[in-house]
Amino acid sequence: MLKKKEKIFAYKCVKCLKEFKQNEVEYTCPSCKDEGILDVLYDYEKIKAEFSKEKLALNNDFSLWRYKALLPIDDNTKPFNIQVGFTPLYKSKSLELEYGLKNVYIKDDGRNPSASLKDRASAIAVMDALLNKKDTITCSSTGNAGTSLSLFASIAGLKSVIYVPDNAPKPKLSQLLIYGSTVYGVKGGYKKAFDLSMQMVNEKGFYNRNCAINPLLVEGKKTVALEMAEQLNFEIPDYVIVSAGDGCITSSIYKGFFDLKALNITNKIPKIISVQASGCDAIKKAWENNGKLQDCKPNTLADSIAVAIPRNYIKAINAVNNSGGFFETVTDKEILEAMKLCATKTGVFAEPSAAASFAAFKKLAIASKIEKDASVVITITGNGLKDTESAQKTGLDSYYEI
Ligand SMILES: *Cc1c(COP(=O)(O)O)cnc(C)c1O
């Protein structure tokens, strides 16, 4: 049983590479400010004593807490009584046949309690807020981070204050309201929402659940990669495809596989294919342009990845480069087609931002950019019921009013 402070030996700034002890920093590097996102460095020697394949095989907690030893929490913290993580990984015969590939898997993370991968981060945020005796948590969100925080804050008895774009899909807004958050619908989109939530962190001392800024949250999200590995019997896939907005999930996929390699449990990291909407592709552009970031004007129906200023772009670019992967973009048309194809071929109903990774898969498979005998995991990050309007666009030609 380790404590959070025993497991983490330092935080490292992704920009200036300076390392900090745990009590030296709160969220970001003091010199690099907003760009000084921190990476959590672990003491793997200590963790080795608590975490192994053999121990996992005996662990009957089928949720993300089975990876507690690799998470920035005290091992003895009592988890919430709600299922987070350990979402299904399906091998898809129909996709393998359709594209002539050997091993295609779908990871359905829409099966989390608030129906997106964001629950993996919010669960950690709320635990850490409790550890730090905070009574209010805030975040800005395109929708899913907020709804997920809303759920965990309410079951933990904490208040949550959430800033979302005023045009967030209605089902996401409904989730925020049913879980009892204070919600601000912000004119001016996610960028303005981000600034407002940061103001609350700085002025009122609210706990900060903005995923890039709070270094612990990528650690929660990495459990999706730990699960992929375990569900594949630690035979690491050749590719993992995932969509990117701020770039946190992309970073977290790398981190999960990195941890397993650092612990000598596996010996490889999959190539990460990080997917953006062609109408909002700031990270891909920065990747092509020597890391220089330019804001974009979001123009896509994939609301969860419509991020004008991606906050975790440096970590995401490092993740993709270190994995030997690449960035890809897909159009809204390709996304809508992918939603339909994913639903009909696999039964998994994805929201547009999640279907973006499926769209990239299809494109790359057809172009033979994924080798026939490669294994590939397509990450479905959020459920389609979160954005019913987009889903309806894909089937109106077979709707008859009588
Ligand atoms: C947040 C989100 C993403 C993008 O995650 P980032 O960490 O911002 O890159 C992708 N898909 C869905 C459904 C999301 O909610």
Ligand SMILES: [Zn+2]
């Ligand atoms: Zn720095």
